[in-house]
Amino acid sequence: MRQLINVPETVVEEALRGVAAAHPDLTVDVENRIVLRGDAPVAGKVGLISGGGSGHEPLHGGFVGFGMLDAACPGEVFTSPVPDQMVRAAAAVDSGAGVLFIVKNYTGDVLNFQMAQEMAEDEGVQVASVLVADDVAVEDSTHTAGRRGTGATLFVEKIAGAAAQAGEPLERVEALARRVSESSRSFGVALSACSTPAKGGPTFDLPAGELELGIGIHGEPGRERRAMMTSGEIADFAVQTVLDDLRPEGPVLALVSGLGATPLLELYGFAGEVHRVLAERRVPVARTLVGNYVTSLDMAGASVTLCRADEEMLRLWDAPVATPGLRWGA
């Protein structure tokens, strides 16, 4: 037990109180568990809403703000939010231009966002939805039919968020979000298990000296376990696996995300190895983001996400963003 918490039951609520205290420009509805842009609804703007189980911060609550999400709905740790959260968020951010749900592909999330979509539409909100399913490690998994949604969610939220901020209509924001989602692939590697507040210790058993290739962000099993590999070997395996599926013919946008407990010192070394492999494969890297962005509590390890980036995506990637977790140009 090395958790910095009071009691497991109130972890999400207490984190939201902290978000409210640290970010007065956001509106935090602690009781209903919604993080909102302080200026929502923004007139004429499509509202972007995402959410999912807690434990992956800064995803999603840390990506609420100018140029990215209008609202995030956190569930309990590693547990889907309930439809009522998304319905309330939709009502709060809709300015009449409609809302887009960005949904990671986990069975509970998919079902609850679908139900929320029907409920919000019944209340007169126009809702579109895009699924993120970028993890090439496995087909189907503990909580998923098909591929799991991981790092590409950040790309979708940033790029679609910039388009919505620029005043693009729902139909175009949705098409763009889908294009980014379909153009992205991820692969993650765990060097340790994560510990949930409820359990107070590792949620699965990963012996010292072993790693798990293709881990999910809730500790779902990956492809295989192996004896510890070097940073370079891991980059070879992860990037190769992503490229074999992605088959980029032009520049990529790269995210090298820590899973939570891997120091930035190591993460940058790994990012250097990822660049080495991409250079060997003659894949130009247009932009690189390195840090703890799509995490799994205190899991040690990292994931690589690549997106086949066209000029429009790169322009929107570079557009100003001002959220707690991602901020530039604003």
Next chain:
Amino acid sequence: MRQLINVPETVVEEALRGVAAAHPDLTVDVENRIVLRGDAPVAGKVGLISGGGSGHEPLHGGFVGFGMLDAACPGEVFTSPVPDQMVRAAAAVDSGAGVLFIVKNYTGDVLNFQMAQEMAEDEGVQVASVLVADDVAVEDSTHTAGRRGTGATLFVEKIAGAAAQAGEPLERVEALARRVSESSRSFGVALSACSTPAKGGPTFDLPAGELELGIGIHGEPGRERRAMMTSGEIADFAVQTVLDDLRPEGPVLALVSGLGATPLLELYGFAGEVHRVLAERRVPVARTLVGNYVTSLDMAGASVTLCRADEEMLRLWDAPVATPGLRWGA
């Protein structure tokens, strides 16, 4: 062993290659271990230089850029950089307006920066220096005479960096940096030991179910060990200890920094508790920064840094900054 590395001997060099790959706007001298603003030297601008042992990232290399540091000199993990690094950095960033060394109070750092100052002055660079010694946990420590330098370094680098960016002369930038340093206090708590690449495992023994109050960012002993406390109890102890020494009479600037492996979910909950204690003590919080900013590799735990902030400091805090680790308004 759960490090994402190749071999311990090249960890710093490889991280610098990753920084170079991910941040084309920086100039990274991998061989001499210096991270520089890509546009250095900036005409007429005082150059800010910091450095120290690696393992505390994003401090310091992640704070190089517009509005903050002009150069950072990373040493080996938890080991001071050598004077030659700072001398080269000074030559590279000095535009004739002089340079300011920002030095955390560890014996090796202090000696090596002093030697570098003499050498750089011999080469005709005007050098001023400010010491950061904000950690109220202990007087003297494993690597320190007097108090250790920790989280306040970020405040000094950001606020003095904004003044330098605005064209203030060396004498004023130095005085401001000293004022911020002397107006800041920190206290850190470890819930686990950290693991260095060289050792491949915990560098000290902290039994499960215990925590160390007043830990140093290299795992130096703190004040005392206790049985595990709640987030609220830890906030009570840490904030109280800082306030007893700081005695603010107006608003404070607050940093709640993770030490590396504590999830953001928990860190925000802790930030909420820190705000609660400050409200109980009737200390207004002007700004709050929450995240992994001054770390100790993969140590679990957090530190609290408070600064008695006057209007000039807050104005400079809010000024645009564009670095890999801290970025807003630019």
